Amino acid sequence: MSVRMHIPGVSDLTAENKSPFVYNQWYVAALSKEIDDQPLARTLLNEPVVMFRDGDGEVSALADRCCHKALPLSAGLVEAGGIRCGYHGLLFNGAGQCIEIPGQAIIPKRAMVKSYPLQERDGLIWIWFGDEQTPQPTCDAPNYPVHNDPNYVWDGDVYHYQAPYQLIHDNLLDLSHLGYVHLKTIGGDAKIHMNADMKTTTEGDSVTVVRHMPNVTPPPTYSAAFPFKGPIDRWQEIDFQVTHLKIWTGGADVGSCDLNDPNRGGFHLKGFHGITPESETTSHYLWTMATNPALERESVLQKVIDQTAFTFDEDKVVIENQYRNMKQFGNQPMISIHVDSGANRARLIMERLRTQPA
Template identity: 30%
Template sequence: MNTTAYAYNAWYPLAWSRDIARTLVTRRVLEEDLVVFRNEDGTVAALEDACPHRLAPLSLGTLRGDAVECGYHGLTFDCSGQCVHAPGMARPPASFQVRSYPTAESMGMVWVWMGKPALADRSQVFHLREYDDPGYSVVEGDALDVQANYLNLADNLCDPTHVVFVHKTTLASASGQETRVEHERQGNKVVTWRWVLDGPLIPVFEGLKNFGGNVDRWHYYHYHAPSVAVIDFGSAKTGTGAPEGKRDDCIQMYACHFITPVDQRSCVQHWLVLKNSPSDPAIDARLRANLRLAFDEDKRVLEAIQRNEDKPRQWRRIPLGIDGSSIKMRRIVQEMAATDE
């Protein structure tokens, strides 16, 4: 099995904000188990999910105010991880503690900082400007458990060329012609893009807008290492100047993927979509269902790849030009992981 180094000093998506309340829930991130709850002031606490006495998961215990009481012997840890009660002790020593992880909220998600707490800067949590733009509506998706290394999912999210093969009935147009892909590294981000000119509308866009003819289609895959992808994709009537930058009358979406690396062979893929049209229960439900279908198509391929990678054998591999952006993306993650040392 191959292993990839984790970049610890980074904000990772932890959970949908809607799923974190005044109860104890668990999440696993970078092979660490966390107990997560919302404090009385609405902030989110994330603690190591093991009482250091006997290793009972704190998540089996009880939330008392902003502290967790262990369900085995009642040791109690506040939201900073400090033990504030231990049986038979008037006052537990300062060394009695569990690790506490900095958290933040942005775009309907709770984010967690897995590295050195002193380096956690909440202003760096990922946020997309359009999320606050009243011209956009949000379609929140779900959280797919993907049994694959998160970087294999990241490869997929740096790669427009798989669409026509994996997403025949959802995201690809009927024409399916091959067009040139470009990419570029920008700081800790890789952008990969492709245009498909003068083609039919793709299936998931049907019914959103009637252009009365062929469209020009763009796909800009922004991969923010280590684990956020934003796919800027849309269509405008052919001949109205979209390739030159005019998107005045268009279907515009941003598919945001927030990936939680769980361990070397699994991750959670949270996704939401921003679209430049108002919320509409029927349209949004159909869009959500279609995108879920598409992401399940990826999941099926990625999990099969993971099973092959896990086989105890040497594979002969061949490189392709389309790998350029994912090679850059993985290099950024390696750099981030190396900086952690």
């Protein structure tokens, strides 16, 4: 079957009422560990934002532009009361209000910058992007209790992609590529990956892909982190949401547990993948990986994080090369095969939700 795919940067949007992004959503803006006593600048959904942590430890996000002479606020200094512009010293609090102008007692009412709703949960900073009718959140940001589970240790990092966000969605929803792209880490026999028992379901705005591979040789990353006795029963569970994905993969000694049991044992990798557009053609990829080592927790975690980063480096090369080639060849049709079912369903959801904000 051939499919046509909109290629950002190659052709105009397919319909005038379509936006490149989905609004009225919580997006991952940063990892908590990224925001300390220095401002953090990041463009999100084409909007330049500066994030900072005040003297009480609260994180705020403002438009990265001083209302006086337009210097980026991220070029200034973080203080206990907010962020101070590095040009003339105007001080803005977390709500975007100017609370001090050096040498001037009266502060104009218009001395303010746009602020964005933020929530910090489970080591993640979430930012609300609403349309004009919904500037304030209609719900709390998602929680991710894995980060607070004492059975797991975790860490993460941030990648910048020269590629549209939906190509990253495609990659994460199709783990059949592991056998070809990630031979040195989480891969394995390519034929086994391509022929895995796979079930794809859709519910509302989410897609779930479950893949089972019984009685297979553990890949290098698994063997380095867990004392398997021999072949393993392996699973991959992908939960796609509009702004992020949760992927639980792992393996257990053959026959030692039911792969449908949510409390199964064995070696676990629980990945969080926040895919936040920077622009229509560039993306931020904020990820964490949690694992459940029985012994030497910190050293095993470091191995897992190093291997995960190496794996994501490989994915980044593939996706950016893919996008460059898509632009070179133009908006030509591409075929769809059986492993694309999750990605195709996710694209239909995103297409439906990408209505132009009023």
